[in-house]
Amino acid sequence: MKSQQALNILLGIYIFIFFAYLFGPLVIMSITAFNSAEFPSVTPWECFSLRWFNEGKIAYDGQHLAGLATDWRLHEGLITSLQIGLGVVLLSVPIGLSAALVLTQVHSRFRTAFYSISIMPVLFPGVIIGISTVVLWDRIATMGGGGFATELGRNGIFLTILAQTCFISTYCFLIFVARLQRFDQTQEEAALDLGASQTQVFFKILIPYLMPAIASSCVIAFLASFENYNTTVFSILSDQTLTTVIASKVRLGISPAISALALVIILITLAVTITYEILRRREDKKKKKLAAEALFVQTQDSRLLRNGKSTSTIPKSIFVIIFIIIICIFGFNKLVEKGLYGSVCIAATEQEKQSNFAEQLKLLQNNAEVAGQTSSENGEADEKKEYDDIFGDPNLFKNFGGFDAKEEEEQETSD
Amino acid sequence: MNYFFNKNGPLISTYLLISIGFWIVFLIVIPQLYMLDLSFRPNIPPLLRGGPDDVYTLVHYKHFLFGSETSGESYNYVDIGVFLDTILTAILITLINLCFCYPIAFYIAKVASPNTARLLIVSLIIPFWINELLRSFALRILFAGEGFINNVLIKLGVIDTGINFIAMDVALYTGLNYAYILLMIFPLYNALETLDKNQLEAAEDLGSSMIRTHFRIVIPHAKAGIASGCTMVFMLTAGALATPVVLSSPNTFWFTQLIYQWFNMNDNWPRGAAYSIVLLSVSVVFVLLMMRIFKVKIGEIVR
Numbered sequence: 001m002k003s004q005q006a007l008n009i010l011l012g013i014y015i016f017i018f019f020a021y022l023f024g025p026l027v028i029m030s031i032t033a034f035n036s037a038e039f040p041s042v043t044p045w046e047c048f049s050l051r052w053f054n055e056g057k058i059a060y061d062g063q064h065l066a067g068l069a070t071d072w073r074l075h076e077g078l079i080t081s082l083q084i085g086l087g088v089v090l091l092s093v094p095i096g097l098s099a100a101l102v103l104t105q106v107h108s109r110f111r112t113a114f115y116s117i118s119i120m121p122v123l124f125p126g127v128i129i130g131i132s133t134v135v136l137w138d139r140i141a142t143m144g145g146g147g148f149a150t151e152l153g154r155n156g157i158f159l160t161i162l163a164q165t166c167f168i169s170t171y172c173f174l175i176f177v178a179r180l181q182r183f184d185q186t187q188e189e190a191a192l193d194l195g196a197s198q199t200q201v202f203f204k205i206l207i208p209y210l211m212p213a214i215a216s217s218c219v220i221a222f223l224a225s226f227e228n229y230n231t232t233v234f235s236i237l238s239d240q241t242l243t244t245v246i247a248s249k250v251r252l253g254i255s256p257a258i259s260a261l262a263l264v265i266i267l268i269t270l271a272v273t274i275t276y277e278i279l280r281r282r283e284d285k286k287k288k289k290l291a292a293e294a295l296f297v298q299t300q301d302s303r304l305l306r307n308g309k310s311t312s313t314i315p316k317s318i319f320v321i322i323f324i325i326i327i328c329i330f331g332f333n334k335l336v337e338k339g340l341y342g343s344v345c346i347a348a349t350e351q352e353k354q355s356n357f358a359e360q361l362k363l364l365q366n367n368a369e370v371a372g373q374t375s376s377e378n379g380e381a382d383e384k385k386e387y388d389d390i391f392g393d394p395n396l397f398k399n400f401g402g403f404d405a406k407e408e409e410e411q412e413t414s415d
Numbered sequence: 416m417n418y419f420f421n422k423n424g425p426l427i428s429t430y431l432l433i434s435i436g437f438w439i440v441f442l443i444v445i446p447q448l449y450m451l452d453l454s455f456r457p458n459i460p461p462l463l464r465g466g467p468d469d470v471y472t473l474v475h476y477k478h479f480l481f482g483s484e485t486s487g488e489s490y491n492y493v494d495i496g497v498f499l500d501t502i503l504t505a506i507l508i509t510l511i512n513l514c515f516c517y518p519i520a521f522y523i524a525k526v527a528s529p530n531t532a533r534l535l536i537v538s539l540i541i542p543f544w545i546n547e548l549l550r551s552f553a554l555r556i557l558f559a560g561e562g563f564i565n566n567v568l569i570k571l572g573v574i575d576t577g578i579n580f581i582a583m584d585v586a587l588y589t590g591l592n593y594a595y596i597l598l599m600i601f602p603l604y605n606a607l608e609t610l611d612k613n614q615l616e617a618a619e620d621l622g623s624s625m626i627r628t629h630f631r632i633v634i635p636h637a638k639a640g641i642a643s644g645c646t647m648v649f650m651l652t653a654g655a656l657a658t659p660v661v662l663s664s665p666n667t668f669w670f671t672q673l674i675y676q677w678f679n680m681n682d683n684w685p686r687g688a689a690y691s692i693v694l695l696s697v698s699v700v701f702v703l704l705m706m707r708i709f710k711v712k713i714g715e716i717v718r
Binding site: 139258 | 426430442445447526537538545546547550551554556625653654655661671674675678684687688698712
């Protein structure tokens with residue numbers, strides 16, 4: 001038994017490490033969103049600030065680093081992503097539904113073949129789906145000769161919807177298949193016997209039964225579309241979705257604004273998950289209660305009912321929510337005490353950096369003045385020579401090179 | 416066919432046929448076939464298409480194998496190297512993921528109490544819902560030159576100067592492992608959940624050791640789950656684009672990045688299509704191989 005205990009402890013440690021690995025990077029990324037430094041980091045902690053959620057900052061070398069609220073490219077990408085997500089949901093849910101329905105009716109000889117074709121898109125690499133759609137539609141657009149087809153074939157949003165629908169339909173298909181497996185066919189037959197038309201059966205019996213599956217496949221389809229990158233990056237052409245904007249931002253150099261965005265997404269995910277969990281638990285409880293009551297009716301055994309009645313306690317989740325609210329209030333108080341954006345602290349560090357940069361700037365201006373003087377002197381003497389001298393002035397070039405080199409250094413460090 | 420119409424009614428039948436036809440023919444089959452066709456075409460400007468120069472050719476596949484004619488080498492070492500590197504790394508990452516996830520899946524499915532299991536599963540799903548790019552970005556923050564890990568290690572006095580994790584590809588491999596870990600856990604978990612606990616107890620009563628039980632009972636039972644998880648992880652890793660874009664070092668290429676280059680930077684679509692076909696055929700071969708090795712049907716791989 002002792003070895004068993006040791007094994008359990010080892011397993012516990014393993015699970016702890018596993019979840020630390022899963023969540024650690026996300027937690028650290030979230031923390032970096034609050035650091036005022038322009039490189040997302042935790043350890044050289046500059047100041048606590050919310051600037052990456054708001055206006056971003058203008059770096060001391062004049063480079064503008066947009067925050068979450070002021071970044072119009074992100075906003076446009078978000079709108080495009082939402083449009084595409086809506087389109088994908090509208091297309092892929094009906095397709096998945098019809099494919100699942102046909103699967104239940106198709107002759108058993110063709111069933112395997114049909115099933116294999118339906119799930120193939122999931123097994124294709126996403127890149128390839130994007131490429132094949134673009135390639136095909138480019139051909140259609142060329143053949144369309146400037147008409148409507150050409151317009152459609154060059155529309156990135158339309159192409160992306162098609163390409164994503166190709167494999168997201170399979171997700172919906174699988175969800176519907178799972179739900180239809182538990183469908184009681186006799187319901188349909190009963191309705192038909194009672195004189196309902198097939199269309200009525202479909203809308204009055206099948207669709208209500210499939211409602212949970214429809215809801216979950218809508219959510220899954222939207223999420224899958226929203227976070228897709230591999231397919232989208234090819235099919236979007238000249239437009240931008242949220243993911244492609246993020247990708248191009250990350251490639252250029254990383255900024256804490258992305259951390260802030262990630263934190264927002266994480267929080268939304270958390271909220272949705274928790275709500276879903278609470279709803280699911282409530283449903284479970286209701287079902288259990290109903291089952292207990294049904295059992296009581298069947299057996300008339302009063303001992304069975306007692307369990308069902310004693311469930312009217314305060315749900316534990318309320319304590320958790322109260323706890324979170326208290327922490328939020330406390331944290332907010334602290335925030336106000338220290339200045340809402342940590343502005344004092346930021347001003348101090350900014351000052352330090354600026355004084356460093358100001359010296360260089362002064363040097364630059366000095367040199368520019370010298371250069372200006374020389375050129376204006378020459379301008380009085382000979383107009384043609386003026387140009388020669390500007391470009392011939394060694395100081396001017398040195399300063400320019402100096403400025404460029406400084407910027408390059410910045411980019412390197414931010415990489 | 417008549418039966419089909421009778422059963423569903425005219426309205427619903429039309430809807431079913433149109434939507435499925437649209438999906439299978441228009442979204443799945445034709446694009447792939449057209450891409451296959453394009454990969455055998457020369458790269459010529461659109462105006463010349465359909466003209467006398469537009470003939471079937473193997474030039475792009477030849478380029479993949481032997482390189483351009485101007486280069487002195489007999490094989491295209493760069494592209495083949497990238498290709499093999501991608502495939503081997505993907506296989507390696509799949510195996511690591513399998514070993515890494517198996518204990519967790521087993522714990523959730525068989526050891527933990529139902530409530531704990533539920534909690535663990537929900538907390539596994541949460542990171543999976545967050546964009547792949549953002550997850551890679553999180554790792555980038557950790558692994559960057561002045562990133563978290565380097566700073567902590569320096570502060571602890573383990574190292575003096577920062578380690579360049581990104582150039583060493585540590586970041587890329589961790590990122591790929593991190594990105595698809597959940598697609599390994601869920602199939603494994605689903606397969607293991609159906610295992611009867613009595614079998615485990617019986618094995619223990621009959622004096623089987625822990626390891627032996629796993630190899631003789633648990634793993635054979637989870638066969639379909641293992642096949643499914645491995646296939647999904649391999650496919651997604653080999654076809655990954657987001658993670659390599661964020662985490663790969665400037666001198667390492669992932670095969671998908673090569674395809675991306677032919678398409679978007681060099682504007683050579685037929686060659687990009689040919690390279691895509693190469694990737695696609697590897698994927699198909701891998702699926703068939705997994706089906707053969709684990710003796711499972713394709714329906715069991717994708718659930």
